[in-house]
Amino acid sequence: MKTFSDSLNQPVRSKERFLVFGAPAIEEAEIEEVISSMKTGWLGTGPKVAQFENDFKVYVGSKHAVAVNSCTAALHLSMLAAGLGPGDEVITTPLTFCATVNSIIHTGATPVLADIDPVTMNIDPEQVAAQITPRTRALIPVHFAGRPCEMDIFCDLAKESNLTIIEDCAHAIETEYKGRKAGTFGSFGSFSFYVTKNIMTGEGGMILTNSEESAARLKVFALHGMSKDAWKRFSDEGYKHYQVVECGFKYNMMDLQGAIGVHQLRRIEPYWLRRQAIWKRYNEAFAELPIDLPAPSEPDTRHAYHLYTILIDETRTGISRDSFLNAMTAENIGVGVHYLSIPEHPYYQKTFGWRAEDYPNAKRIGRQTVSLPISAKLTDIDIEDVILAVKKSIPKFSG
Numbered sequence: 001m002k003t004f005s006d007s008l009n010q011p012v013r014s015k016e017r018f019l020v021f022g023a024p025a026i027e028e029a030e031i032e033e034v035i036s037s038m039k040t041g042w043l044g045t046g047p048k049v050a051q052f053e054n055d056f057k058v059y060v061g062s063k064h065a066v067a068v069n070s071c072t073a074a075l076h077l078s079m080l081a082a083g084l085g086p087g088d089e090v091i092t093t094p095l096t097f098c099a100t101v102n103s104i105i106h107t108g109a110t111p112v113l114a115d116i117d118p119v120t121m122n123i124d125p126e127q128v129a130a131q132i133t134p135r136t137r138a139l140i141p142v143h144f145a146g147r148p149c150e151m152d153i154f155c156d157l158a159k160e161s162n163l164t165i166i167e168d169c170a171h172a173i174e175t176e177y178k179g180r181k182a183g184t185f186g187s188f189g190s191f192s193f194y195v196t197k198n199i200m201t202g203e204g205g206m207i208l209t210n211s212e213e214s215a216a217r218l219k220v221f222a223l224h225g226m227s228k229d230a231w232k233r234f235s236d237e238g239y240k241h242y243q244v245v246e247c248g249f250k251y252n253m254m255d256l257q258g259a260i261g262v263h264q265l266r267r268i269e270p271y272w273l274r275r276q277a278i279w280k281r282y283n284e285a286f287a288e289l290p291i292d293l294p295a296p297s298e299p300d301t302r303h304a305y306h307l308y309t310i311l312i313d314e315t316r317t318g319i320s321r322d323s324f325l326n327a328m329t330a331e332n333i334g335v336g337v338h339y340l341s342i343p344e345h346p347y348y349q350k351t352f353g354w355r356a357e358d359y360p361n362a363k364r365i366g367r368q369t370v371s372l373p374i375s376a377k378l379t380d381i382d383i384e385d386v387i388l389a390v391k392k393s394i395p396k397f398s399g
């Protein structure tokens with residue numbers, strides 16, 4: 001193995017071996033299943049989507065699952081099914097992917113941000129309570145990086161103020177809080193199977209709900225607003241006319257995606273164990289560096305280990321966050337930023353008048369955070385390369 005000093009003159013990895021951030025593990029079973037879908041000719045929504053919905057709801061433990069083509073679609077439809085629209089306020093976190101906020105805007109409702117707790121990086125219950133007004137109708141907690149939000153407090157708050165909870169579980173398929181899986185606390189749980197997520201279907205999403213009525217409505221919304229029999233319209237029971245009963249969307253998942261999902265889901269626990277091992281290795285390797293590591297998990301919770309984020313504080317490291325991102329890229333290691341806080345983006349500034357300084361914890365973390373690769377696909381060599389590159393990139397680490 002290369003040592004620290006050998007590595008100083010050349011990048012840790014060659015350009016040809018650039019380590020892509022968030023690269024998915026793709027195995028033979030899903031490749032075969034996609035081929036088999038192609039051979040049957042049934043590519044659209046069909047039996048493989050139905051199987052994936054069923055397997056997924058069994059894994060998480062919910063009565064109904066509706067597959068869609070993204071988590072963004074899942075969030076949007078959940079809010080429509082909750083009856084949200086113009087005049088309603090929906091509270092969420094400033095440290096999230098833009099899709100969480102955009103989906104609120106697409107319903108016509110008004111997004112309201114509540115700052116995060118700087119240790120957990122999750123939305124802070126006290127900040128949420130401070131943002132509740134008579135117009136607040138819903139709360140979207142994001143289980144950031146796979147660490148569960150304080151769901152006891154949020155469920156109490158929701159009850160008191162009559163709010164619908166829609167959980168953004170894009171990072172959190174395996175997440176548990178006090179023995180219960182994330183996505184089952186709110187009226188709806190929204191999941192993502194985008195390529196970089198814990199399991200993936202290329203693009204894809206899922207909505208979990210315990211309400212049969214909501215599940216039926218979600219299915220109608222996800223396919224043009226056509227009456228639910230439309231999903232089975234082309235069966236051998238004879239032609240059925242569809243009726244359009246809502247102004248719906250084109251959000252359905254394809255069987256090609258379901259084919260990938262059913263096999264990915266079968267490996268969710270080994271993948272989780274692998275990410276946990278990488279997480280522990282990073283914690284041990286970085287213990288002596290002048291950077292902040294992810295806070296330890298709280299007792300009686302299960303972290304999904306979706307993101308491993310370090311904080312680069314220039315005064316301690318001798319390098320700015322953005323220079324560190326460039327330094328890692330020069331070592332041919334892909335890194336991510338999750339996330340520049342929402343109010344840093346011009347659209348939200350000009351539309352809502354948001355200012356980053358009004359959410360100081362999200363602002364600081366958004367400016368210091370770096371996500372290191374933690375996909376189940378990484379080999380032991382990849383992991384050691386990441387560690388070496390991090391050490392090389394921090395001038396105040398003596399080596």
Ligand SMILES: *Cc1c(COP(=O)(O)O)cnc(C)c1O
Pocket residue numbers: 069070071072073096097099100142168170171191192193194204205
């Ligand atoms: C990835 C992500 C989404 C969007 O998921 P898509 O499936 O790409 O639409 C939403 N919220 C968070 C927190 C995410 O990380």
